Amino acid sequence: MSDLSTAVPLSALLPLQPYRYRRFGQQLFVGGVLPLDAAGTLIGAGDIEAQTHAVFRNLKAALEAAGLRMADLVRLNTYYVYEGEEADATVYWEKMTRVRLQYFPDPGPAATAVRVQGMGCSGALIQLEAEALAVPVAQRQRIMPVKSWDWSIPVPLSQGWRSGSQVWVGGQVSADRAGKAISLGDLRGQTANVLEHIRHVLLDAGATFSDLTQLKICYLHEGDDEAAEARLQDILSVVRTTCGEPLPAVTAFGVNLLYEGLLLEIDATAQVGIAQQTAQADTGNRNWTAGVQAQRAGSSIQVAGQSADTTALEPACQQVLQRVAEQLRNVGSGPHALAHLHVLVAASEADHDPDQAMRLFTHALQQLCGDSLPPFSMVRLNGLPGGASLQVDAVAIDLSGDARSL
Numbered sequence: 001m002s003d004l005s006t007a008v009p010l011s012a013l014l015p016l017q018p019y020r021y022r023r024f025g026q027q028l029f030v031g032g033v034l035p036l037d038a039a040g041t042l043i044g045a046g047d048i049e050a051q052t053h054a055v056f057r058n059l060k061a062a063l064e065a066a067g068l069r070m071a072d073l074v075r076l077n078t079y080y081v082y083e084g085e086e087a088d089a090t091v092y093w094e095k096m097t098r099v100r101l102q103y104f105p106d107p108g109p110a111a112t113a114v115r116v117q118g119m120g121c122s123g124a125l126i127q128l129e130a131e132a133l134a135v136p137v138a139q140r141q142r143i144m145p146v147k148s149w150d151w152s153i154p155v156p157l158s159q160g161w162r163s164g165s166q167v168w169v170g171g172q173v174s175a176d177r178a179g180k181a182i183s184l185g186d187l188r189g190q191t192a193n194v195l196e197h198i199r200h201v202l203l204d205a206g207a208t209f210s211d212l213t214q215l216k217i218c219y220l221h222e223g224d225d226e227a228a229e230a231r232l233q234d235i236l237s238v239v240r241t242t243c244g245e246p247l248p249a250v251t252a253f254g255v256n257l258l259y260e261g262l263l264l265e266i267d268a269t270a271q272v273g274i275a276q277q278t279a280q281a282d283t284g285n286r287n288w289t290a291g292v293q294a295q296r297a298g299s300s301i302q303v304a305g306q307s308a309d310t311t312a313l314e315p316a317c318q319q320v321l322q323r324v325a326e327q328l329r330n331v332g333s334g335p336h337a338l339a340h341l342h343v344l345v346a347a348s349e350a351d352h353d354p355d356q357a358m359r360l361f362t363h364a365l366q367q368l369c370g371d372s373l374p375p376f377s378m379v380r381l382n383g384l385p386g387g388a389s390l391q392v393d394a395v396a397i398d399l400s401g402d403a404r405s406l
Contacts (some may be wrong), residue, residue, distance in 0.1 A: 016040040016121060016358065018058040020375040022339055023066050024299075024397040026134040029340040030062045031375025033128035034121050042123045048080070051125050052096050056103040059128050072132040073109035074140070074161040075168045077267075079116045079127045079379045082256075089115070090259060094153055096126065106156035107142050112171030112267045114218055115256045118351065120343070120358035120378030129340065129377045135163050143167075145200035152179030152259070160201040162272075166300070167205045169268040171218075172197040173259065181261035187231060190263050191238040198268055209243040211270040213295045214251075214302040214395075218265040221254025221382035228254045228383050235264055246280070247291040249304035251393040253344050254383035271297035279330035294327035301337065301396040303327045305344070307388035313347040313357060316390040317364035324394050325368060337396035338374040341365075345380045347389035354380060 018036040022029050035043045035054035044050025063069055078100070082092045093113065109130070119127050133140070143160035149172070151157065160169045174183050174190035183189035202208060219235055221228040232252055240247060257265060279294040293304045306323040308316035325335050343361055350357035358378055365373055384391050 016355075019062040020373060021062045021066050022374050024339060024399050027339075027397060028063070028066050028068055028072075028132040028134070029130075029375050029395070030059060030132070031129045031340045031377045033059050033062065033130070034119065034124050035126060036121070036124075042121070045123050046125075048092070048096050048125050049099050052099040055126050055128050056100065059130060060103065063132060066132075068132050068134055069105075070103065071105040071137060072134060073105060073130055074133055074163065075131040075170070076109040076111045077129045077377075078111070078113040079119070079377070080113065081118055081125045082115055086260060089256075090152060097153065097155065101155065104156050107137070107158050108156040109158060110160050110168045110170030110267070111157045112216075112265065114171070114265070116379040116381055118354055118380035120345070120350075120354050120361070120380070122355050127377055127379065129342075129375070131168070133163055139163070141205065143201050143204045145197075145204050147200045148197055149173060149175040150177045150179055159197075160205060162205040162207075165272045165274050165298070167202065167207050167211070167270040167272060169198055169201045169270070171265045171267040172201070173257075173262055173265045175259060175262070179259065181259045184261045187234050187263050188238050191235050192242070194264060194266050195239065195242045198266065202270060205270070205272065207270045207272045211272050212243065212248040212268055213271050213276065213297055213300070214249045214269045215239070215243075215247065216267050216393075217250065217252040218255050218257065219252060220257055220263045222256070223382065225383055225387055229385065229387075231263065232385055245291070246278070249292050249295045249302040249393070251305035251342065251344075251391070252385050253305075253381050253391065254346075255381060269302065271300060274298045277331050279327055294331045296331040296333070296398075299398045301328065301331055301333055301398060303394040303396070305342075305385075305391040305393040307384065307386060307391045311347065311387070311389040313345070313349050313389055314360050316347075317361045318367070320390055320392045321364050321368050324392055328394075328396055333396055333398045335368050337398040338369065339395050339397045340374060341376040341392055341394045343376050343378040344384060344391040345378060345389070346382070346384040346391075350380050
């Protein structure tokens with residue numbers, strides 16, 4: 001890759017789009033679904049309800065462009081911004097979700113909703129990313145364990161799905177059947193509750209912790225980096241004890257959480273009955289789990305969160321993508337197989353100019369992949385492990401030449 005300082009002008013980059021998708025056979029990945037119109041103009045400034053309608057219309061358009069429907073969704077991640085009083089956070093989520101309910105299929109996807117500091121697009125209050133399968137619902141297994149928690153308002157979402165060997169586990173929290181946080185003030189207790197919920201989803205899907213290929217850990221970060229780091233290490237200690245080592249590909253990031261009193265949320269993926277190939281940590285990478293950095297099961301690859309050695313955002317974009325590409329090569333693949341990337345930014349410079357952060361990352365990704373970019377979702381966060389400014393994880397599908405992009 002060339003130095004960004006000698007690259008083409010940022011004005012020459014691909015324009016901001018309302019979504020991107022990439023399809024591999026029956027599997028579709030949609031990312032960066034923003035409240036934008038076709039010209040890249042923000043819809044509904046300051047209005048979470050208008051923006052929620054916009055992102056779901058864009059998601060529906062992406063699915064239809066790829067030949068799928070909302071009923072084909074198996075995973076849906078929602079990132080949203082809320083800056084009001086903490087006591088009103090759940091009310092805000094419910095207001096947003098009542099709009100989402102107008103678009104959710106029934107049964108709905110396994111879902112995770114995470115409150116973030118911002119997006120890579122100025123003024124955006126919500127962003128979606130999704131996975132869908134061109135497989136009839138009747139040929140998939142919906143997973144709704146008897147031992148589980150529930151949302152604070154009725155929703156048609158699912159705790160998990162299985163199709164073939166693949167299992168998707170929606171975001172699990174330490175809550176009860178009324179959506180109220182439990183084990184308040186007890187980090188290890190909440191972590192154990194979350195992992196028990198994951199275990200029951202896996203169990204109903206015919207899987208165990210040993211089948212996990214990815215864990216995404218959202219942990220409470222209230223502005224104190226040292227306290228947040230200690231919280232993450234305590235969570236990882238319980239995860240290691242419960243799930244065994246080595247851990248699968250892990251991504252972790254600091255956020256404010258939905259329900260008052262929650263300290264973490266975890267979602268997961270698994271592959272049942274398929275031999276797995278892994279790439280372990282290397283000493284050159286600023287990784288913080290010292291575990292699996294890439295995990296391959298058949299054609300599916302999960303790359304753990306990769307961080308840079310620099311906190312400056314511009315060189316970090318290139319370095320992190322180089323590390324993602326290296327991990328793909330370590331399991332016999334490459335950037336051509338990228339299906340979706342999560343771009344997690346904690347750099348203060350991005351808070352001042354989120355659009356610049358988006359342009360810098362897009363340019364670095366163009367250098368790696370060319371103009372046919374894989375989908376990616378960029379969010380700004382309260383903090384990342386080890387004080388990193390940028391972390392990127394990825395999912396890839398290694399089917400030779402069977403990807404169609406927009």
